[in-house]
Amino acid sequence: MRHTETEPTATAAAGQAATGDGAPDDKAQKRRRRRGGRRRRGGRARTVAPDGGKAAGREGGGEPRREESARRGGKGRGGRGRGRDRRGGQGVDESYRERGHAERPAGPAPEVDIPAFAALGLTGDLLAGVGAMGYVEPTPIQEQAIPRVLSGRDVVGCAQTGTGKTAAFVLPILQRMSAPMAADGKTAHPSALVVTPTRELCGQIEEVGETLATYTGRRVVAVFGGVPYDPQARRVRKGVDLLVATPGRLLDMLRQGDVLLDRVDTLVLDEADRMLDMGFWPDVKRIVDAVPAKRQNLFFSATMSKTVLGIIADTLHDPVFIELGGSATPVENIEQRVLPVNQDQKVDLLVEYFRHHDPERTLVFTRTRRRAERLARTLNKAGVTCEAIHGDRSQSQRQEALDGFKEGRISVLVATDVVARGIDVEGISHVINFDIPTNPEDYVHRIGRTARAGASGVAVSLVTAEDVHELVAIERLIGATLERHDLPDFTYEKRNILESHQVRPRPGKLVWNGGAFRAWNKTGVRRRVPGKRSR
Known part of the structure; x- marks a missing residue:
């Protein structure tokens, strides 16, 4: 059996040093020992250092707040440049450097002949930007959304990942700008x-917006957390027409007075369902309240659940709903496979899979950050050029990994769901779900990283006996049963993984239902009075 050596706590060490050879503690030493333990104040535990000072940092340890603020380049409480994304849990990445931004406009707009986009009502300057993006024919979501956004209607757009939703709202927004x-x-x-x-x-939205606005003279600027605050603040102070932001950093800029939303006439929530899942909705509500009530509202995502629609309903005015390919339907060009495997053989199976399939450009998804790091290290040891990208990595590390993946220096990128929706890389041949997502809608977003813009791709999911309920939920969402395959020449241990039709609902889950509890049992739904124990 393996044992872990543990160091004595600071309190215990202090007590041992003070007592010497077993001498009894005096009153002062006893008080120090009592202060060194965990205390409860207001029903909430807090850690206190032996000297009575509060331990700094979320994880126990770290620098005091004022020193931490100075280290991040801030000016103390209320000063500019605090720059910490409220939900990131990570300090500012001081090594991050802004990418280059071209001056706008980039000269007179060249004449381009793109009749399909011109028929949607776009003008010459924007058509030149469309040509710079390499577009020739609009995608279905662009064809449906652009004319309606140009007419000023509120739009809720739901279309498959990789179908050009960003251009579907950026193009008409740029054209509608008059002031x-x-x-x-x-x-x-x-x-x-x-x-x-x-x-x-x-x-990603900033890059697309800058290209489309090349000849319009409009400025598109992105602000987000995890990077120094001041460079972004200087950019926005120079003026911005279209601001792209994450909730935490935008609220920081509103508090500091670097941004005012009093002139916003178009509000876009991109991937609204993901913001709800990540707990951003209270922040989003504050942002919505800071925008004038008289505005155009645009909501776009690859999945739009009834829960999200119910929450955003009060912000919409006579909206147009555009749903293409179903609210959670993967692109038809994606070949979806399931590889059943025991939990302790998942890593070996993935390594063997890469021996049979050259990982030219493969995206691997895990459920946790720690597993992403471990898996990346294991794949590198197996000879697969790999990097991990997740929320614990600094922004410069994430950007470096993403750039290496785009440029082909890295063949496999291991990611978590937090960054899944921002990975827009051409030519991803395979998406592998090393861990099945607990939210079935995340599956649609994950595999949507491949087969973009009409290309084809392969999605592979490693399924264990513990994952069968999640797999059934995914199959129910997409309306299809995924085929199961075995990898040739791989020695499987004995498996006991249920087929989808054999999986029963999980029993015993209690939920609140208007004053009574519901519990699933063999006979169906059983109701009981709250507070009364059931036998």
């Missing part, structure tokens, strides 16, 4: 705002 950009060097007054859940998605 000149407000730039006083002190506070930004954007006329359009896009709120997104992740930094990667935020940067």
